[in-house]
Amino acid sequence: MPRFVTVGLDGSAESRAAAEWAAREANLRGLPLKLVHVWEPVPGAMAEAPLLGDETHEHWTGRIPRDAAGGLRRRHPGLDVTTEQVSGGPAEVLAGLTQDTELLVLGTRGLGGIGGFMVGSVSLAVVAHAMRPVVLVRAGEQAADEHETDPAGVPSAAAPFRPVVLGLDTDSPDDTVIAFAFEEAARRATSVHVVHGWSVPSYYTYSLAAGVDLRDELSGQQAAALTEVLRPWRQKYPSVEVVEESRFGSAGDLLAEASREASLVVVGRRFRRNPLGTHIGSVTHAVMHHAVVPVAVVPHD
Incomplete structure (x- = not known):
């Protein structure tokens, strides 16, 4: 082909x-x-x-x-x-x-x-x-928009590339999307900035009512889950630096914020067998509209 x-x-x-x-x-x-x-x-x-x-x-x-x-x-x-x-x-x-x-x-x-x-x-x-x-x-x-700024704060095509930002759902990570981001970073000799946004489960409200604050515990669990998902990718791409960011909040908002310092944002979209409609997912839809750099949408099963 x-x-x-x-x-x-x-x-x-x-x-x-x-x-x-x-x-x-x-x-x-x-x-x-x-x-x-x-x-x-x-x-x-x-x-x-x-x-x-x-x-x-x-x-x-x-x-x-x-x-x-x-x-x-x-x-x-x-x-x-x-x-x-x-x-x-x-x-x-x-x-x-x-x-x-x-x-x-x-x-x-x-x-x-x-x-x-x-x-x-x-x-x-x-x-x-x-x-x-x-x-x-x-x-x-322009080409310089993908690069870091020089000491005067001006983007320069001679400077290193800015990071590739990857939006990652630790509950259902997809190898196709992750591999695309790491390959793009490897081509640019830059890092992958992995962004994971999470929300609290319903039982968190009840724990607060009982006087138990699980915020730190949940944050630690989410960060650990992200690290575990990325472990084999760090091994597969040892030359690619990986920056992990696991934060409470809207994934779409966090990715739009991260895009300000990126060369490319990578998000996924599930294949839809229905030929009608434009179902692309709320996070991907938000990133497409609000990221300030090129956005790669990678389809996956």
Whole structure:
């Protein structure tokens, strides 16, 4: 099966930022980059007009991947860049492409003065039905954004990469999601910052009523569970530093906070056999909307 990093292009600033991120990722992985533009055929009545017909529309929209490819080849010499134009519904086509790619990268809109993403219906649908990991990238991100700052506080591409943040549920950890985060950190020669948010069980209320505070005990148990889950991964990736963070609170909020010092946030999504709907989980949904760096959503059983 051909191995690519694939990016969906629509000509927007968001998709151009996604293409730039995807090019850097393809270089890190040693894989070719494929730029895919999905165009929707013009409705029948409009297609009869020579200036608005399908052939004219396809010709002009075909410039989007061609122009983007030219710029990427100049900025990333040696990177194998190909283009493809596909007709159909963007969500369905892009989700289908994940069967033949290592990674799909899409652009999302920033929320202006509020840090985070505005995840549109197409991106949500693709993430919900993709068979392979999908990375969401906001407009305006540059290569230096993934790196630590220099002594003057300015991000520098010559500095080490910032950590890869991994959201982990110790009750049902998945090897696919964990491995993705560790591989990304290993490629960047950086650390993995593992974030685990937990809440108190129902019996905690009754213990407080009885005058027994179990907070410290629960905190210790949760931290120990996180350490145990990560033990084999520390052994498998001895060169990757692991920072563990187990805190009481919303996992989505904790991951959004951790994203401010990260190069990438990795979260999971369970496969859904139902083709309808966009069920991606509350934590993943929150991270997609509020993290301030690229977010990788990794599907798993």
